[in-house]
Amino acid sequence: MSQTIAVEKVSKKFVLGALQRDTMLRERLISMLSAPFRRRSAPNVLWALRDVSFRVDAGEVVGIIGRNGAGKSTLLKVLSKITYPTSGEVHVSGRIASLLEVGTGFHEELTGRENIYLNGSILGMKHGEVTAKMDSMVEFAGVAQFLDTPIKRYSTGMRLRLGFAVAAHLDPDVLIVDEVLAVGDTGFQRKCLNVMDGLRSGGRTVLFVSHNMAAVENLCSRCIWIDAGQVVMDGAAREVIEAYMKTFANARESMADLRSVKDRRGSGEIRYTGVEYLNTSGEPLQVVRSGDSLVIRFHYHANKPIPFPSFGFRLYTEFGTLVTDTSTWHHALDIPLVPPGDGYIDLHIDFLNLLPARYYFSLWITGAASPVHDNIEYCAQLEVELSNVYSSGRMLDSRSGIVFFPQRWKVNESVLAGASSKIEET
Amino acid sequence: MNSEWLTDFWRYRELLYFLAWRDVKVRYKQAALGASWAVIQPLLTMVIFTLFFGRLAGVPSDGIPYPLFSFCALVPWTYFSSTLSLAGNSLISNSSLITKVYFPRVLLPAATVLSGLVDFLMGAVFLALMMIYYRVKPGWSFFLVPLFLGGMVLLAFSVSMILAALNVRYRDVKYALPFLVQIWLFVTPIIYPVTFLPPKMKRFLAFNPMAGFLEGFRSSLLNSHHMDWRLVGISVVVTAFLLVTGAIYFRRTERSFADIV
Numbered sequence: 172m173s174q175t176i177a178v179e180k181v182s183k184k185f186v187l188g189a190l191q192r193d194t195m196l197r198e199r200l201i202s203m204l205s206a207p208f209r210r211r212s213a214p215n216v217l218w219a220l221r222d223v224s225f226r227v228d229a230g231e232v233v234g235i236i237g238r239n240g241a242g243k244s245t246l247l248k249v250l251s252k253i254t255y256p257t258s259g260e261v262h263v264s265g266r267i268a269s270l271l272e273v274g275t276g277f278h279e280e281l282t283g284r285e286n287i288y289l290n291g292s293i294l295g296m297k298h299g300e301v302t303a304k305m306d307s308m309v310e311f312a313g314v315a316q317f318l319d320t321p322i323k324r325y326s327t328g329m330r331l332r333l334g335f336a337v338a339a340h341l342d343p344d345v346l347i348v349d350e351v352l353a354v355g356d357t358g359f360q361r362k363c364l365n366v367m368d369g370l371r372s373g374g375r376t377v378l379f380v381s382h383n384m385a386a387v388e389n390l391c392s393r394c395i396w397i398d399a400g401q402v403v404m405d406g407a408a409r410e411v412i413e414a415y416m417k418t419f420a421n422a423r424e425s426m427a428d429l430r431s432v433k434d435r436r437g438s439g440e441i442r443y444t445g446v447e448y449l450n451t452s453g454e455p456l457q458v459v460r461s462g463d464s465l466v467i468r469f470h471y472h473a474n475k476p477i478p479f480p481s482f483g484f485r486l487y488t489e490f491g492t493l494v495t496d497t498s499t500w501h502h503a504l505d506i507p508l509v510p511p512g513d514g515y516i517d518l519h520i521d522f523l524n525l526l527p528a529r530y531y532f533s534l535w536i537t538g539a540a541s542p543v544h545d546n547i548e549y550c551a552q553l554e555v556e557l558s559n560v561y562s563s564g565r566m567l568d569s570r571s572g573i574v575f576f577p578q579r580w581k582v583n584e585s586v587l588a589g590a591s592s593k594i595e596e597t
Numbered sequence: 598m599n600s601e602w603l604t605d606f607w608r609y610r611e612l613l614y615f616l617a618w619r620d621v622k623v624r625y626k627q628a629a630l631g632a633s634w635a636v637i638q639p640l641l642t643m644v645i646f647t648l649f650f651g652r653l654a655g656v657p658s659d660g661i662p663y664p665l666f667s668f669c670a671l672v673p674w675t676y677f678s679s680t681l682s683l684a685g686n687s688l689i690s691n692s693s694l695i696t697k698v699y700f701p702r703v704l705l706p707a708a709t710v711l712s713g714l715v716d717f718l719m720g721a722v723f724l725a726l727m728m729i730y731y732r733v734k735p736g737w738s739f740f741l742v743p744l745f746l747g748g749m750v751l752l753a754f755s756v757s758m759i760l761a762a763l764n765v766r767y768r769d770v771k772y773a774l775p776f777l778v779q780i781w782l783f784v785t786p787i788i789y790p791v792t793f794l795p796p797k798m799k800r801f802l803a804f805n806p807m808a809g810f811l812e813g814f815r816s817s818l819l820n821s822h823h824m825d826w827r828l829v830g831i832s833v834v835v836t837a838f839l840l841v842t843g844a845i846y847f848r849r850t851e852r853s854f855a856d857i858v
Contacts (some may be wrong), residue, residue: 255852275693276694281626285619
């Protein structure tokens, strides 16, 4: 198969701080004047990419995974010629479309139709092409009635749909997509995935960055895992995802202790410090099994009084599918003030209807005016063990799905009666 | 390398048109008075100039009524100065585009240079009305007007490229720009005719390429006196130099735009 993307030993260096310092001429002059008298502080260099090499054949759909700040977005920007590598070379052949954001270049004052033309031409479509595909785009976005309304009157959802409608009609040889699916409702996400699936079956090359492991696994045959600007693993999607998710599992020892987790966002005024699994009488739980009642205790430390915080918890499967997202906010549980110091909050689960598997969760705390105080992705795991959930002695495992419901099967009486008479006859 | 730059520019010409079209559309949509701003601005300036320079200070105007004399220069000048201000900030104000999608960056200042021409046309219509009112007939030299206009467009584009690229790295440009434009107004023969200056100063004036183009524009349109071809010649040379320098500087810095902007 012909090759469409070749990345050869690409490195990209960012000098942290220096850019900021130099954007004002005055600062630059001052630093030039004072340079003889002061030792220059060593520039803080960040290698967003380091010696990255790989090739992608035409028709391949490749997922790129890695933690936040691993260099995925920089890689996509280098591939789309938005930014240039410090060293190394990139060759991309064919018409390339990069979708690093939905609705790039949308202008609030312009109408939906005008924005379709503008966005289309920014993404590299010809005027005639946009005109020819207009009806189909409008239908895709479902904004027919509002086509001549300025998009400042559009809802966020409408804007997204409009942006994606244009992107979906690009028909490129190489499509580069960055986390577009992270936004929008599930219906919209499904639509996006369908479009990418269509591109795949049409023999197009797709590079796809996402934190949604389920989507990556579904769409991509191959996966590249990047960490600290380097390719850690490149191979069959399922294997790479499994290996990647295992790195979170390795953090199990530190699970009880979240204080040392570096990869987190938020103001830090209040932080999660640990997680504990307890039974309903408050004793530590060694094994969590399907159907158990349990208490997950989240320990935190506040540096100062925190008014009206919301504590949140998101549970994912091993492949990154979101199982559930719950928080004190969802329950309208108002906590007027959390005093400074250590404390904990309990999540009572009356009936854990998860099937045996390994799950991961992410935690967050937001404040009254909704700044994020703390947010840790995939910070702990929950290993759910086999149990006799249906009291039948027959075990269920992860092949049976993700969840089970309290349930009964009921067979029609007449069928049973008929059967018993047959048995008697024989 | 440079030929690739030019072919890219050509391949994306449709985007250039769309960016310019967006600028025009947005500008007129947001303003209540819409297109009339393109006339009001030079018109009010002309009134002030006529009052202070024409009447009070008695600045000569080559035998043309002072209002027409100054307005004829103010229309292209307004185009030039507002283009510099807008194009100088064009890369910064479109940073979301620069960091999210590839296209030749030079399209952004270029689009501003183009979209300003719509305003210029509005002003030109009013200028024509004024010429009818003052019964000033253009001569054969009228056919030279597009050449001088073209010179101004190229000059605006050259300076815009330099300012826009500088602005990405040094935000000082944003603050220096209004000042630069103001100074430039006074060293360009707008308020006064070139003939008003002593020969010594005229020599310095030649290095302001806007001087040759504006003077040429005015004298060819109003058919006022013989063209100062030497002045025009120097303007052309300086503009060509600025165009090449600007393109080279822009080309050299544009790779880092997305990282800094």
